Amino acid sequence: MPVASSGDAKTDTRITATLIAKIKQLISKGEIEPGSKFPPERELAKEFGVNRASLRQALKVLEIMGVLTQRVGDGTYLSASAESILKEPLDFLVLLDDLSHYELFETRVIVEPELAARAAERATAEDLAGLRQAIMGMERSRNNQTRLEADIAFHDCVFRASGNRICHLLFKVIHRSLLTSMGQLSRRVSIDRPLSYHKKIYAAIRDRNSEEARKAMQEHILDAQGLLTKSAQNE
Amino acid sequence: MPVASSGDAKTDTRITATLIAKIKQLISKGEIEPGSKFPPERELAKEFGVNRASLRQALKVLEIMGVLTQRVGDGTYLSASAESILKEPLDFLVLLDDLSHYELFETRVIVEPELAARAAERATAEDLAGLRQAIMGMERSRNNQTRLEADIAFHDCVFRASGNRICHLLFKVIHRSLLTSMGQLSRRVSIDRPLSYHKKIYAAIRDRNSEEARKAMQEHILDAQGLLTKSAQNE
């Protein structure tokens, strides 16, 4: 009998949760590192002493969360980064708690100005280069899609420059959720005003002026929120 | 043959993701409301035209996320609220991206002062009562466990009073993650200083003094962070 294993002598009705915990242990013990391969499902199931179908439930949870990736004929790999780990949860949060665009924007107003301020204090030369490139990308953009990508890229650089990875990941997700749905809403999205704000924010970060960065970012988001509200009224 | 269904004429190798999307539709169309019961697995599997094992993978994802609840012999219910929806993802975020306590605290420093400021502007009589009760709970607490609960309850009230549900949910999770692991770390957690800060914050919110609330909250968190750092050094 393989692996009597950790603690749970109980009936274990919540086998999936238990399996997830065991996989967590594998990761935290360093037995499986980011990017590396898991044992085959059939093998891992034996090790854990459960049926393959049960193990697959647990693996599917982690795959949808973005913790791991599975490829037919190849294997199961631990994700190198947890990029998309918050996407599905946020989607359901919006759905279940009936969160509005307004509340998402409000969250941005609460957090992003502070992130911009910190970016002004910490930004590296690389960060500044990224910001410049995002601004140029926006100037060159010819359609909504590329414009949105450049917009997201700019804010993403600010998040990265702020040095806080949690906010970085979280707002990346919130941004994409907001901007894509806005892109679907209004056919023509203004570009001049966001662009001028981006330049203002960039200048403040470059000049290490955190107060100015905070202020410009706040104005920028409130402005964008205003545009959204107007465009929604015109529907 | 049941439900030719939405769009995906392709091979659908990602059947789980597709099923989750279909369940999302059920929810967003209002066919299933929070708290209400899903059709039995065997039935729903037929409707979706997939095997029960496949459907169960999708349902398990949503159950672990906290979107729904399953009970043997009873049925599957859509969660009334999405309370815990961010817990597992955050756990894995910490695990995979190797996030430290420091970064979690930093996130608090970034966001919670602003939330306190907003709480000062919006708090209802009910919110204020909750804050008072949390303070009393902390004064009465006799052990770490009840003390932590009261601590969490206080901040939870601030989040609720701020009016932003996203931050409310997110920081509820971050708090619990932080405080429980701190509780395990240091045997005796100071109580006087957090308590005095809580009183200060409460007074500012009650007086509608948002600037003071922001400042007090910032000091409070930085102070707590300092205690953690010291206690970690003594290990």
Place this chain on the structure above:
DNA sequence: TTTGTAAAATTGGTTGAACCATATAGCGTT
């Protein structure tokens, strides 16, 4: 009628085996 209990039906939990689809590795031919 009301109540209590046992049987039946319902429903999620788990297992085992089989088969499919794809990617990789190995081998043989050219």
Place this chain on the structure above:
DNA sequence: AACGCTATATGGTTCAACCAATTTTACAAA
């Protein structure tokens, strides 16, 4: 060495059966 076929490994899916807990129903006793 290069190409192409085959075998193997691996995740994806299905089917069928049984387990375990809960709820419902049926029926007998009070």
